[in-house]
Amino acid sequence: MTTPGGITIDPALVDLYKDLHRHPELGFREHRTAAIVADRLRASGFEVTTGVGKTGVVGVLKNGPGPTALLRADMDALPVREDTGLDYASTATATDEHGGTVPVAHACGHDLHTTCLLGAARILAADRSGWTGTLLLVFQPAEELGAGAQAVVDDGLFDRFPKPDVVLxxxxxxxxxxxIAGHPGPSYAGSDSLRVRLVGRGAHGSMPEASVDPIVLAAATVLRLQTVVSREIPSTATAxxxxxxxxxxxxxxxxPGHAEIQLNIRSYDTAVRRRxxxxxxxxxxxEAATAGAPEDPTITEIERFPVVTNDADALRTSLEAFATWLGQDNILDPGAGAGSEDVGIxxxxxxxxxxxxxxxxxxxxxxxxxDMTDPALLTVPSNHSPHYAPVIEPxxxxxxAALVTAARTWLPSTH
Incomplete structure (x- = not known):
């Protein structure tokens, strides 16, 4: 396969992608995927370190003096039952934290991210005449948990390996x-997921007077929560x-004796988030006090993603390089999105x-x-859907090609 930019792609990458798609792994359990990544990076000539941030893989390739560019791909999958009908669809399952069995699928495309970066790594390693400096490849675990980027940082990513001049x-x-689309500045929302446990008093259904009904309490709480954004957040803010x-x-x-609510908050501004x-x-x-709950409710953080902020100049540099071979008409600005990512960490x-x-x-x-006005954007399967699967070609x-181009743009040759 050859891209519009004239970069030849190994056809075997298609088989690799399908294999990773068939064998998804949840966050911090990406053992098979990490082993494949490590083997392929070593074969391409990278210095490889495994087990970074539990299951992360880091590859380093030094090619003379110059800056260091970090290229990142996430590897984990989701507890979703795939319903794409593809002949390489996942039928994998895993054990959840409660000991139950859950389906697992690459419903967010991280298998594609991993495959693309492995393909780019091979191309960049095979032709080092077009760039100089250091490639730092980070195959990150547990993005879906909002914990993987912090885990690799906490495991000494920037103490044990070269500190990057740019993150791509x-x-x-x-x-x-x-x-290809990119937005400068705050690009992806911060996200907070919370678990709320409401305690009531259980009773027989025929004797509601003996109870503090947590279902009614939960229903009242849910309805009241819907007023936060509509009545407490400025109309000019996004949440x-x-x-x-x-x-x-x-x-x-x-x-029953208790009810549990799980909720998610998306925001871009720290003051709005705090409010x-x-x-x-x-x-x-x-609401618990109004209902006469016998115990205070508990609110527990499940996961948190900070706001992702693109450096305007850095993003412009990459997008302009893409436009030279993809065409300016194929470069879009999607605006700020409500999705969340931990790459900014x-x-x-x-x-x-x-x-x-x-x-x-x-x-x-x-x-x-x-473009971004296309009505199909509201109807095509999106990330995290059981029907989501990218088309392999193109x-x-x-x-x-985008990763190769970005690396060569940020690590230009001095020859």
């Missing part, structure tokens, strides 16, 4: 394949509060600018205008 990366998205899970009871004629978190705590505790921890872009991965025939070759 990409994420496949439900944009038309053949397009989302979603209750994604509510569970209580196991029988129709039994009032929402404070409001959530006030509402949860206030790598950049802020290193004190380096971030250049992070979206790689179109959806069937182009499904789109009409092919997504894979363009993804490899």
């Amino acid at each position: 990366g990409q994420h496949v998205a439900p944009l038309p394949a053949g397009k 989302v509060l979603t209750v994604g899970s509510i569970h209580a009871g196991d029988a129709a004629n039994v009032i 929402i978190l404070d409001s959530v705590e006030r509402i949860v505790r206030g 790598l950049a802020t921890s290193a004190g380096a600018p971030l250049s992070y872009w979206l790689l179109g991965g959806a069937d182009p025939s499904l789109f009409t205008t092919g 997504t894979l070759p363009i993804g490899v």
Whole structure:
């Protein structure tokens, strides 16, 4: 396969991608994937270190004096049952933290990210005449948990390996394949996921007067939470509060003793985030007090992602390089997105600018205008959907070419 930029892609990458897609692994359990990554990096001539941040893999390739560019790919999958109908669809399962069995699938495209970076690594290692400096490749675990980037940093990423002058990366998205998109400044929202446990008093369904019904309490709490964004956040601010899970009871004629709510908050501004978190705590505790709950509710953080901020100059440098072979019409600005990522932790921890872009991965025939106004953006399967799967051609070759181009742009040859 040859990209529009004239970079030849090893056809065997398709087989690698399908293999990784068939064998997804949850965060901090990417043992098989990490072993494949390590073997391929060694074969390409990289110095390889495994077990960074539990299951992360770091590859270093020095090619004379010059800056250091960090290229990052995430490796983990999701507890989602794939429903794509592909002949290489995942049927994998895993054991969750409660001892139950959950389906696992690469419903976010991290298998593509891993394949693209391995493809780029081989090309850059095979032809070192076009760049000088140091390549620092980070195959990161547990992005979906919001914990992987911090784990590799805490494991000494920037003490044990060269500190980068730039952090580069990409994420496949439900944009038309053949397009690349990037937004300067705050680009991806900060995210806070919380678990709320509401304690009531159980009773027989025929004797509600003997209970403090946690289901009614949970329902009142959910409704009141919906007013936080609409009534407490300025109309000029951007924020989302979603209750994604509510569970209580196991029988129709039994009032249970407790209820659990899981919710997610998306925001870009630290003051807005703090206001929402404070409001959530006030509402949860206030509704419990109003209901006469026998115990205070508990609010536990499940995961947190900081806001991802693209350095405007760094992103512009990468996108301009892509435009030279992909065409300016195929470079889009998607605006700030409500999705979340932990790649920014790598950049802020290193004190380096971030250049992070979206790689179109959806069937182009499904789109009409092919830009950010296209109505298909609301209908094509998106990341985390059981139906999500990027089209391999041209997504894979363009993804490899983008990483190669970015690396050569930031590590220019002095010859």
